[in-house]
Amino acid sequence: MSVQPQPWPQPDPQIAAAVRAMYRGKREAPLAVQVRDRPGELFPDAAFADAFGRAGKPGWSPGRLALVTVLQKAANLTDRQAANEVRENLAWKYALGLRLEDPGFDHSVLSEFRARVVTHGLEEQALDLLLERLRELGLVDAGGSQRTDSTHIVAAVRDLNRLELAGESVRAALNALAAACPNWVDQALVVEDWSRRYADRIDTWRLPTSKAKQDALALHYAKDGYTLLHAVYAHGSPAWLRELPAVQSLRIVLVQNYTRTTAGNGHIRVKRRERTEDGGDGLPPGPIRLASPYDTDTRWSAKRETFWNGYKLHISETCHPQADGDRPARPNIITNVATTASTLPDTKALEPIHQSLQRRRLLPSRHYLDSGYPSADLIVSSTKTYGVALITPVLLDTSHQAKAGQGFAAHDFTIDWDNQQAICPTGRTSSTWNPVVQEGVPKTVVAFAALDCIPCPHKEQCTSSRKGRRLSLYPRELTEAIHTAHEQQQDGTWQRDYALRAGIEGTIRQATHTTGLRRARYRSLAKTHLDHTTSATALNLIRLHAWWNGRPLDRANHSHLARLQLSLAA
Incomplete structure (x- = not known):
């Protein structure tokens, strides 16, 4: 063509x-x-x-x-x-x-x-072209305010447990081989026996309920899988069969779910992987564990009460505070959509989002986020690198005092960086100052002497340790930025300003209800991302259509009972 x-x-x-x-x-x-x-x-x-x-x-x-x-x-x-x-x-x-x-x-x-x-x-060409045209029309530009939030996307594949995944991976490889090279399948395998076991989807028939029978069936799937791979990798088999995606998926599923050991007599023993306390022979971590032989990009993930198999979508849009009833000077425009693995933390997605906005010349001055996106480093680096101020709750102090809102939290201590010491709220000075690296992040651990903390009348408000209180501090620039942000959040003005972030929830609702993107239509991360960028382009046009005609974007559709409740409340 x-x-x-x-x-x-x-x-x-x-x-x-x-x-x-x-x-x-x-x-x-x-x-x-x-x-x-x-x-x-x-x-x-x-x-x-x-x-x-x-x-x-x-x-x-x-x-x-x-x-x-x-x-x-x-x-x-x-x-x-x-x-x-x-x-x-x-x-x-x-x-x-x-x-x-x-x-x-x-x-x-x-x-x-x-x-x-x-x-x-x-994948992003249509959205890029629309945003560039809106830049020319003066409807979107760099600076101003934007907000971002994420939502879960369910993959376009069936949900499989570990047992079903093993059997379906064998079935997928068999079907791929039969379609690619039927003559080889007829010569290398007893087609009737394999067809009897794998003609239908594994999840369409009732699996055994007892654990012993499930383990036996799982080992049976493993035996068939290794037999099939042995035939594919045999000397006389066409080499290109090994490159089929379904064959590669079968190899990965077997490695991730089974172990093979060779005994002294040469007998090969296959065993299911089980997670142990010390991590030995355990399952691989979620970010690399396959969840389907048909979509190797989808992953199982959990967020609060939601547990899903699929992806995560991050939506960014412009936002403009306005008085009730006033027509906005500009419509809210979606400036970026990022489709990621469901296991990727939100903090890891923020940097690529800013890079995409910079490429489009649409970086905001103020970026409204929930507490899942920022880290101490991002709060500082976003301002330095992109000139973007993150407007987000600072929840980086994970001590029980900060979580409970009682006692002495880390921000209650005075840090003297020049003299390398900390002063507690009662006036005691720290005894040690040790630079360390925790989880790859440089920090400073500050400790107070036990002789100062144990007899202190405020010890119960400060620490439950039998020794003295300890503080884990980020580098000076990060710590001071966190302290400044924490002080700003105590002001009611900041809370009213931060309420602007809540509008992104309505955007996610509009996206899922209008374009149906809650459930992916296609398999693979790239195709799903194309669907998301196309949906964002469509939503922008819908918003422009409403704005051009001077009507509200969305009217509340209340039931008769809801209207009655609202009238009684009034």
Whole structure:
């Protein structure tokens, strides 16, 4: 398929006349019509040309396919439904510049388009182009305020326990081998025996309930898996079979869930891995443990009461404080979406978010975050490197005094950095000052003498240790930044200002309800990220559509009972 970049054709006069007639007067034109009329050609073909060849059969315009994909997400349509809209919907034909009799394209073209975009690393191209156009229109710019929060994304695969994962990995490898090289499968394996055990999905039949039977079945899956790998890696087998993704996934699942030892008589013993207190022969940590043979990027994770298999999505948007009833000078625009592994802590995601915003020239001056994002180092480095002030609760003192809000917390002590000593609230001076490295972070451990702490009348408010009180301090610059932030948070003005962060929860609700991105549509991190950036682009257009027409973005849909409760409360 080849593409020769061309400017989009103007809307067909016949379609334009029909659209103008249908939406004459105060009737609000559809999103597709206003997108074409106001920002114009958002996605030029040249921006996607690298994903297509220069010779061969001409293909559909990639820029217009990008717009179809965005409109598809705005309406939460399947590929087949979106292709039907291109053929039948006058508003879509108007936006795409199609003739009335244009037959459109087969729905499979959208899948091929997404695959090419992912292969060439253009997942963020549509969002980048829209944000750049909004920069030109003065609707978004660097500086100001932005807010960020994360939510969980459920992967487009079935949830499997360890036993099901082992059996399904063998089944996936068998199916991949049978599809890639059926003659080899027929020669190397007894197809009837393998088909009897692995014809159907492992999770469709009832697994044994007793642990002994489950262990026996797990070892049976392991035996079949190792037998299959031994056949694949045999001298006479085609070498390329080893590179099949399903075969590689089977290898990883077996290594992560089983151990093999060789006895003195040469007998090989296979055993399930079990986590032990000392970590020996235990399961691998969550960030590298496979959860599905069909999507090797998805991971199991937990956050408070939520336990899911999938990814994590971080959404950043501009935010503008405004009085009730006032029309905002600018709409809130989503400036970045980051799709990460579900096991990645929020603190590790903040630096890449700032890098993406810097690349788009949309770094904020004030960044509103919840307490899961900042660390002592990030509070300082964000200001130094990017000029971004993190507006976030400081919860870095993990002592029981700080958590309980009673007694003497670390910030109650006076630190004399020049003389390398600390002074407690009762006036006692520390006895030792030792630079250390804790979990890879340089810190200073300050200790008070037991002779000062034990007879102190305030000991119960300070420490339960039989020895003296100890403090673990970050480097001076970080400690002073934390202390300053803590003092600011005691002010009611800061609390009212921080309330601006809460609006990101509504954005996440809008994203999950409008575009259906709570459950991933595609497998792999790259394809899921493309879906998220397309959804963010669609949400921005929906917000612009509401802002252009001077109406609220979302109206509360209360039930009759809720309305009665509100009226009684009033």
